[in-house]
Amino acid sequence: MQKNQLVELEITDLSYEAMGVAHLDGLTVFVNNALPGEMVKAKILKVKKNFAFAKIEKILTPSPDRISVKLNQWVQTGLASLAHLTYQKQLAFKRMQVVNLLKKAHLDSIKVNETVASPKEIGYRNKAQVPVRMVSGKLEIGFFRKHSHDLVPLENFFTTDPEIDRVLLAVRDLLREMKVPAYDELHHKGEVRYLEVRRSRATGEIMVILICLHKDFPQLRKLAKAISQISGVVSVVLNHNPQKTNVILGKHDYLLAGKAQIVDKIGDISFSISPKSFFQINSLQTPRLYDLAIKQADLKPSDVVIDAYSGIGTIGLSVAKHVKEVRGIEIIDDAVRDANANAQLNQIHNASYVTGKAEEIMPKWAESGLQTDVIFVDPPRKGLTEEFIKAAVATQPKKVVYISCNPATQVRDLQMFMDLGYDFHEITPVDMFPQTPHVESVTVLERKK
């Protein structure tokens, strides 16, 4: 097999990154945008030792599950790389990822429930973070083509709340009008690198964050004022990222206009959200995820609960009224400040949050003799560490509720809990990210009798 060769391929599977999978000449071939069951004519783009990448030249036999997508760029950029697959099949694909991971770990007996569908399949995101670049001499916002930093200009971001798209375009137009230079990655010059917009579904409040190379530039004051006048915008922030890096956000935020936080709600609890604080992006699906986790935790009024990787306290504050005490750990200081302020805002007096790495704080709590009843963990994609798991187990919880956005690391961590005397019987995928291959899943570990 060689680069640029044209081949006919039968697609037999979908990779966890949503690429069609075929086999030819002893190699696995990953084909962008192809679906299982399809015959395609494809061009080989890259050949490695055991695998190759190809792109579709022509679909010879389309899958009955293929749906036509209004803008191909949504699929091509990876913004919505599953948008060409029916929603029912997306849900089945997500469940199968969990099934396959468990099978690989020899945990075939675990029941994998049907994926819980999202109430909204498009326009569900409460936050967008989009690159700003010059394309053919014009300032554009959009999304990078998969595995590249080539900006594909977009005006409709498909998975985000349309109100967020409206604000993104209004800010883009102001940047154009005021001739604010877009960031030039190659020469590490220019001003605006990314735009971030967050919108509260509950209150309609909108925060705009300009992620910039410099913390000041000639048009900044006028620009901030004009952004603050866009309907719905209550907060304008500059995030200063002077580094030559792919990491989007810099360390420091500067309030340019309006309030430092916006307020959103989950159930009947209000949450104040700072620019850097994590807040689940699918506002309608989040309460379903938490309700499921809380129901499975079977909480008692005498329980001492840990909310690890707590963000702004969304899980802990949702359970506080059912239990004796909640203690939270979170690494981002602003989020911890928000979590403690959110406890006050909602008159919750039995929950407190500390700043630190969960894997460092948990062992200290365990050494000091803390006994817990239920531990909720909701870590980032890399999952938990061995130190954290051992310390968590040392506090002898009856249950550990594990919410994860990466089933691969979740299954790895669940095996470690099993080695330390815990068991789980079922796992539920919850679709927080329709049109993308991302899978969220929740399970409850129980201490063996």
Ligand SMILES: C[S@@+](CC[C@H](N)C(=O)[O-])C[C@H]1O[C@@H](n2cnc3c(N)ncnc32)[C@H](O)[C@@H]1O
């Ligand atoms: C998936 S989010 C969950 C947040 C929250 N539970 C929620 O549902 O909104 C993961 C959180 O873990 C935090 N985090 C990342 N690494 C951490 C660490 N080593 N120790 C504590 N928190 C960490 C992140 O800042 C983020 O707020």
